[in-house]
Amino acid sequence: MRLKRKDIQMIFQDPLASLNPRMTVGDIIAEPLRTYYPEMKKPKVQNEVRAIMKKVGLLSNQINRYPHEFSGGQCQRIGIARALILKPKIIICDEPVSALDVSIQAQVINLLQDVQEEMGLALIFIAHDLSVIKHIADRVLVMYLGNAAELGLNKAVYGNPTHPYTKALMSAVPLPDPIAERNKVIQLLEGDLPSPINPPSGCVFRTRCPLADEECAQIKPVLEGTINHRVACLKNKVEVA
Numbered sequence: 001m002r003l004k005r006k007d008i009q010m011i012f013q014d015p016l017a018s019l020n021p022r023m024t025v026g027d028i029i030a031e032p033l034r035t036y037y038p039e040m041k042k043p044k045v046q047n048e049v050r051a052i053m054k055k056v057g058l059l060s061n062q063i064n065r066y067p068h069e070f071s072g073g074q075c076q077r078i079g080i081a082r083a084l085i086l087k088p089k090i091i092i093c094d095e096p097v098s099a100l101d102v103s104i105q106a107q108v109i110n111l112l113q114d115v116q117e118e119m120g121l122a123l124i125f126i127a128h129d130l131s132v133i134k135h136i137a138d139r140v141l142v143m144y145l146g147n148a149a150e151l152g153l154n155k156a157v158y159g160n161p162t163h164p165y166t167k168a169l170m171s172a173v174p175l176p177d178p179i180a181e182r183n184k185v186i187q188l189l190e191g192d193l194p195s196p197i198n199p200p201s202g203c204v205f206r207t208r209c210p211l212a213d214e215e216c217a218q219i220k221p222v223l224e225g226t227i228n229h230r231v232a233c234l235k236n237k238v239e240v241a
Contacts, residue, residue: 006036009083013095015075019067026063029053029081036086048085056081056111073104077111084115093125097132109136130173134158142166145196145204152229162231162238164209165189203234211235 009032012018019028029049033040040048050060056077067075076096083091093112097105113136116123127133133140140157142150142165150163161170168187175181191208194200202220206212216234223230225238 006032006086007089008092009086009088009090010092010094011076011079011083011096014099015072015079016067018079019075021067024064024066025053025058025070025078028067028078029085032082032086049081052081052085055084055115057107071104072100073107076100076104076108080108080111080115084119087119088121090122090124093123093127095127096125098127098129105132112136130169142169145194145199147204148223148232149205150229150231151223152225156229160229162229162236163205163233164211164236165205203232 023031026046026049029052030045033045033048046063049063053060053063058074058077058081062070067078070078079096096112097108100108109132112123112125115121123136125133125136134154137154140150140152140154141148142157142163144165150157150161150166157166158170161167164187168189171185171187175184189208194204194207200207200217202215202217203209203212204220206216209216211233212235219234221232221234223232225231229238231238
């Protein structure tokens with residue numbers, strides 16, 4: 001597994017908390033190289049670090065500074081540089097922009113899209129902000145209590161949300177048109193979120209679902225539909241053309 005781990009890197013939610021305050025930016029970004037390539041000479045490591053700093057929009061003369069000397073957006077760029085330094089195949093992005101201002105969020109998302117295209121990366125982008133997901137994701141997976149509710153292409157899930165939970169999430173997204181925002185129907189979910197330790201039998205969403213009946217308590221739904229759009233619901237199905 002050690003050989004595989006270098007192909008899977010991670011960007012964390014809190015940019016400052018994920019960086020060691022006692023290490024310089026250069027040492028933070030170089031740490032993965034020293035872990036997996038201990039034979040690499042120091043000048044080579046420095047060159048790699050400066051190159052990746054430039055790629056993510058940091059200045060090479062900032063290499064000896066400490067994390068507290070940077071803004072939140074810059075700290076997240078440091079975290080991205082650390083994840084990219086090994087040239088991985090997959091990067092898991094755990095709420096990477098939720099702690100940032102909206103304008104900085106856009107910069108970080110655009111940076112991720114640029115490096116994804118340039119380096120041929122696969123991104124697993126975890127977020128609660130549906131507008132961010134719509135902007136960045138090719139495929140969308142909606143989860144509830146650790147279970148897959150709906151999976152499909154971006155345009156399929158956003159254009160035709162089918163699972164009751166997905167519909168409720170979509171109805172909560174603010175609209176830029178004030179008239180449309182006032183007139184839209186918000187699908188409120190009643191009841192409390194069940195305990196993940198002791199989830200409901202059958203469909204885990206049934207305790208808050210307006211369509212639930214006795215069948216939902218007996219049968220656990222699985223993702224069904226087409227390769228481009230699948231839903232785990234006994235009452236709502238994806239129509240197969």
